[in-house]
Amino acid sequence: MATMTPTDPEPLATAVVTTLAVHFDPQAREASIFYWERGLSYREAVVAAAEQTGDETTSCLVGELRERPADPAVRLALHTRLVELAADGGGEALETLFGRAWAAESNSRLGYHLGRHYDGTGQAVVRPERLGTRAPGDGLGPGDEPQVRVVVPFRDRGPGLRLRNLLACLQALRDQSVPRAFYEVTVVESDGTPRWRDTVLPHADHYLFACKPDSFNKSWAVNAGVVNTPGRAEIICILDADALVDRDFIARNVARFHQPGAMGHLSYRDMWCLDEAATSWAIEERLWRRAAEVDPDHLRAFVLRRPPGCCVWVRTSAFHRIGGMDERFEGWGGEDNDFAYRMDTHSAFDHYNDPLLHMYHPSSAVLREDGELVNAHIPALSWGPSAEPIGDLHRFERPSPTGPRPAPHERRADTHVS
Template identity: 60%
Template sequence: MSLVQPSHPQTLASAVADSLVVAADPQAPESSIFYWERGRPYTQAVVDAVRDVDDAEVRRLAEALLADTRNPQAYAALHRALTALAAAPPSDTVAALFAHGWRAESNCRLGSHLGALYGTRPVRCWASFEELRALPPGPPPGDPARAQILVVVPFRDRTPDRTRLRNLLACLASLRDQSAPRDEYRVLVVEADTEPRSQQVIEPYADDYLWVHKDGLFNKSWAVNVGVVNAPCDPEVVCILDADVLADRDFVARNARRFNRPGTMGHLSYRDMWCLDAESTAHAIEQRLAQGSAQVDPDRLRAFVLRRPPGCCVWVRTSAFLRIDGMDERFEGWGGEDNDFSYRMDTNSAFDSYDDPLLHMYHPSSALLRADGELINAHIPALTWRAETPIGDPKRFVDGDAPASYSGEVRLATQVMTGITE
């Protein structure tokens, strides 16, 4: 028995079945092209190994799952067969299969979740922000002077179908439905764009809305800094939250209580992020918001699981945030800013991480790469941010005087790394 490799049959079966899904599903690279690409040699080895295994039934069931990775019945049938196979004395090909499966599970940062009830009750709504506007906005905020918690949501959506705006409204509605006292926290949306494109849609659902002028690439770091230093309250704690997060009902209270522990200066609320597909996103919105459930049933969800990603949901003391000059405003586009902020928080503060559920609603990938395949912000050395002027200046980009961090060609990461040009 190995101390570093599991022997439990169900664990080994999951490692193989999940690796097959990650290898074959076209949505896997869209969830994180970087994680998928780096794990591809390991997941492809599992595909090759299962096709060589000396068990005809397992080969047949594996091909069925590879052909239909969204089918819970196909997944369950293969998982049962693999579990039985792992419990018996292994042949050489079976031993090789499970070795490759665990190697993939140990080296790939992209996992898979396919709930047993996924697809059994399709939801035919919540595809657009217009449908979300039918939901009541929830209880209004209290006196800003009483708010000890500020949730900052940086935002921009120029997509034709306004998917990100749909996600933002769902995020804001979930933040209005919280167990925490309503006057203890405020939610501020910072829209960084050339115009207040979504103001009329956002304002009924956000406690506070701030538009700041920004052309060119989206600058999340600057938008967050703007929100923190220009908020209408003086918070003890700041939550930096992506607009695509659907929060459970205890989200605010649970994370706020963690600051009662001595020495706590900040934390990531999660270890793994569940990137839902479009159907699961619709179901999650239906259950959490339309039906008013405190949380979403994972058995009805399908997701690709990003392991230990930075950002998306970060809680920090305001003093710790300001001590490191906030987020690095040199980062533009998507890529690297969350890593850098987490590194600097971890270096300068007592920075924890927890294992809460984190549901990320679907939207087409927006990760950017340079034409040479490098991250758009690869030229910015990590851990080097020292603000030369006050952070979060709302007028920084008004006159176009602020130099662009990178002015070369950029393309969607999925296009660069898969060779797609259209």
Template identity: 45%
Template structure:
């Protein structure tokens, strides 16, 4: 049975509104340019079906949402009108409904906007002055090692602000702070953020590179050169905003027999700028255990391979870490996940993972990422991984 017949008019109306937000909102493209590019044929087909249907009110609501895709009111109005149309004439709207569900189920992008979302909210301008939470000095072996690759040389400093929020959230956990070690590896042509990082993290490492950002090599450097070793590794992007139980919940998952690694989420919630400000305020300033989804707006990247991967140190070393040939955005995370799935029992959970907004650096050429020429599953290094001196000449 087709989704619009199985789930009914209300769900179908929302599918129409969601699909058109994905079509028009730049934030959907920033969440994942590759998936967004692949979805455009489907969203264009939906627009044609709405035009062919010939309902003036539905057409006007569509134009309103396309003009302002961030408006919750415009999204709600279009969803309500589409629901009413489907409810009144299921057969007459079959093509329109089918086009909407094709986008929602095939594009690998979804949409959420809460009733309490405030699109006017702005980031805390005082993020540099947040109270430092330096971990207590200890040399005991931790249970988990969290490695965060990082670079920010922009004027906006958005990624640096996100990193501080990420580190502040990691400093507010339900397990003792000495049970996990946080290493930030800054890879750049010059060190810029050491003092800021060490307000919150156990360790800052610098990996010189004047080339496009290489997440894989940067992560490998953090694993190879950390001051303290741990049996469990977490590769975490600096734009992640984790909840208070993040470390406890995920380290305990390794107690499940046979577990060598896992992803703790299925769909990545890519927040827009206002929602990022709300989430950071709730988690880092107000001290909530997790942000309230009702106050947030996000694009869901379905089955995203990146942002956060947990793996035993033994398994990470057995697959030679991340593939250091990848530079720039795209495919490096899926390559690691595929190799882990071949190497060990690899699980996937369904936690909510929040990605804070930043201007996208991703680029596509003819619809492909800059790394599309690199064969997946082909990493076979001939030298030790994570060499800090790799780009020093």
């Protein structure tokens, strides 16, 4: 009888090692608390089976992996041993382990990549001060009329790693294979004060300050960047400040709009959340060693499967047709899903499989007590065009004489899509 579980022991052994590494590695949960919690019960079942194979070598290697989940040699040794056991006839315990591991891989959105040349022990941390010593690269010239607008929302109140990531992102954007006049980059810093304005200005074509001292509102910051940047760009790229892009990033994604009916797309399927050592190595490789792209064999990453939002490309007309991003979302979680849903509902929205490297920073994600995202109460697909403008830079800066300033959706209840 046909089964949905592979019979080849190679992918099954990989599923075991990946699942155990995700479970044992303390940084996996930091990569995505939501995805990590959703797959917990599946991973626990794999751990239990891995401890009951009856093979002493396997038990020892599982113990070593628990202590050193980022050691390529341990992972390879465990994978090799599992394949050997399968070749020798396996047994019920191994069959149970493989079955549970495949179930975990089939129901988990959190994977693991460990390059064969990864070495996380000798890499010095790249700090923002060091990036600040690099020449910022060419900016726009007088009279340039960019066709592409890259909008990067940003805030950093912490130890500076988000600033480090932003500077690396901006410097990678200055090293592109298309003419510099073809695209522009806008950074929107949303905070109580423009604390990083002077640091960011040399590396961005436009800098906007969106005053909001409390929770970060990505949607509002993006909308502000889109509508307050001067010019008439035809294409918008909403880019996470933690993304490290390759040299053909602009050229490759713009070419996709030459297809009939192309209105927008996600440029990736999976997002690679790099650890600190891999992040610093990748920054040095891309910027100081001027590599066109980063070699994945040197990276360690937690792989988020099919997440929306880190890099979205849309026609400006399509962006405004759905009223931009939903400004009701506060804090972390849900706004990118909602935007992708509405783009998919109202436009021809494509998905590609480009690499997407997310540079490390301490996580700010939280869940509600019931395990849901903090914005789970906001109805999906309920935002749309309104008489109230989006992206008002002063929306949170001063109170309205009649009370809190309304979100644009409150002026147009009939835009809900059922």
